[in-house]
Amino acid sequence: MGYERTDIEGMAGYVYGEQPDDPTVVKLNTNENPYPPSPAARQALHRFDADTLRRYPPATAEPLRRLVAERLGVSPEQVVVTNGGDEALRLAITTFVDPGATFGTTDPGYSLCPVLAGVLGCAIEAIPMTADWSVPGDFARRLNACGAKLACVVNPHAPSGTLVDAGTIAALAAELDGVLLVDEAYVDFVDPDRGHDLTALLADHDNVLLLRTLSKGYSLAGLRVGFLVGDAGLVEPVLTKTRDSYNVDAIAQALGAAAYADLDHARETWRAVRQERRRLVDELRARRFRVAASQANFVLAEVIGDHPAKAIFDGLRQRGIVVRHFDTPRLAESVRITVGTPAENDALLEALDAIFHQADTMRDHSTPGPP
Numbered sequence: 001m002g003y004e005r006t007d008i009e010g011m012a013g014y015v016y017g018e019q020p021d022d023p024t025v026v027k028l029n030t031n032e033n034p035y036p037p038s039p040a041a042r043q044a045l046h047r048f049d050a051d052t053l054r055r056y057p058p059a060t061a062e063p064l065r066r067l068v069a070e071r072l073g074v075s076p077e078q079v080v081v082t083n084g085g086d087e088a089l090r091l092a093i094t095t096f097v098d099p100g101a102t103f104g105t106t107d108p109g110y111s112l113c114p115v116l117a118g119v120l121g122c123a124i125e126a127i128p129m130t131a132d133w134s135v136p137g138d139f140a141r142r143l144n145a146c147g148a149k150l151a152c153v154v155n156p157h158a159p160s161g162t163l164v165d166a167g168t169i170a171a172l173a174a175e176l177d178g179v180l181l182v183d184e185a186y187v188d189f190v191d192p193d194r195g196h197d198l199t200a201l202l203a204d205h206d207n208v209l210l211l212r213t214l215s216k217g218y219s220l221a222g223l224r225v226g227f228l229v230g231d232a233g234l235v236e237p238v239l240t241k242t243r244d245s246y247n248v249d250a251i252a253q254a255l256g257a258a259a260y261a262d263l264d265h266a267r268e269t270w271r272a273v274r275q276e277r278r279r280l281v282d283e284l285r286a287r288r289f290r291v292a293a294s295q296a297n298f299v300l301a302e303v304i305g306d307h308p309a310k311a312i313f314d315g316l317r318q319r320g321i322v323v324r325h326f327d328t329p330r331l332a333e334s335v336r337i338t339v340g341t342p343a344e345n346d347a348l349l350e351a352l353d354a355i356f357h358q359a360d361t362m363r364d365h366s367t368p369g370p371p
């Protein structure tokens with residue numbers, strides 16, 4: 001018998017995307033921004049006085065919290081800064097779901113959700129997404145029926161990248177008995193023409209929490225800064241009770257604030273990602289893939305035909321390109337590909353052509369000729 005809690009002993013942990021050491025590997029597997037963070041973040045790092053690390057950081061990351069509140073047009077009491085989006089998710093479950101109670105999400109959804117539910121001792125009810133990757137119409141009703149205290153919807157959705165509009169989210173929030181956590185980890189990459197903005201919903205829905213992160217839109221996955229925004233009544237227990245006392249370190253606060261303030265730089269990376277996303281979707285559709293309409297910085301490409309997605313994943317890996325493959329019934333015949341730089345996307349497309357060419361040649365040779 002080990003020392004672990006029995007339920008922890010029995011559960012599976014989060015499966016990370018590969019983090020290769022080899023810098024020549026084309027890394028399109030964990031939805032990082034392919035462009036560097038703001039030069040202002042680099043300057044903040046150089047200016048950072050290591051002597052100040054003797055002291056604890058501002059406990060509630062006040063300067064960054066105020067910047068976020070101002071940008072989103074809410075009060076600082078409606079914002080809590082977290083150690084990445086992952087901590088925000090953990091805090092939402094910790095704060096709103098009683099031990100043993102149910103936490104709702106979609107299937108598929110963010111693969112950390114079932115892990116956190118296991119760690120925090122709550123049940124998870126995962127409602128299947130529709131065939132066209134929408135949140136099903138009976139999502140709220142089904143979660144209310146099982147007494148869910150919290151429901152998480154990833155929007156744009158992961159791993160399909162599809163976007164649910166503000167009206168649908170508002171209707172969900174109105175129907176749900178519990179808290180609706182909208183995980184907006186990828187929202188920065190949504191086409192601006194859509195005018196998509198959920199912050200306006202916060203005034204009318206005291207059960208909506210938005211999760212944001214600097215990992216993707218601000219190219220700072222290595223820094224670990226995210227935040228939750230919602231009604232002050234939802235934010236207050238997170239800020240004053242469930243959060244670690246100093247959950248965001250001083251370096252993360254300084255660099256995070258510098259990068260967040262440089263909106264022009266971040267916007268330019270979003271534009272470049274959107275441009276490449278359009279090209280990548282067209283190129284993949286012209287090959288042998290069905291690709292969902294992504295508004296994120298990744299695309300879900302489902303193989304049409306008899307070439308197994310796992311073989312494509314392996315073939316790409318052999319050619320120095322890492323994408324993501326999930327071995328679940330709904331996703332087994334798809335690969336999720338992060339939008340890279342133009343050169344990275346070119347390398348991916350060339351490698352795909354080589355894989356298909358090799359497979360076709362082998363098939364032609366194995367087909368018996370006429371007698």
Ligand SMILES: Cc1ncc(COP(=O)(O)O)c(C=O)c1O
Pocket residue numbers: 030031083084085086087110154158183185212213214215221225226
């Ligand atoms: C759907 C989704 N939500 C939240 C996160 C959290 O990101 P981070 O903890 O880096 O802020 C991720 C990261 O990949 C994600 O894919």
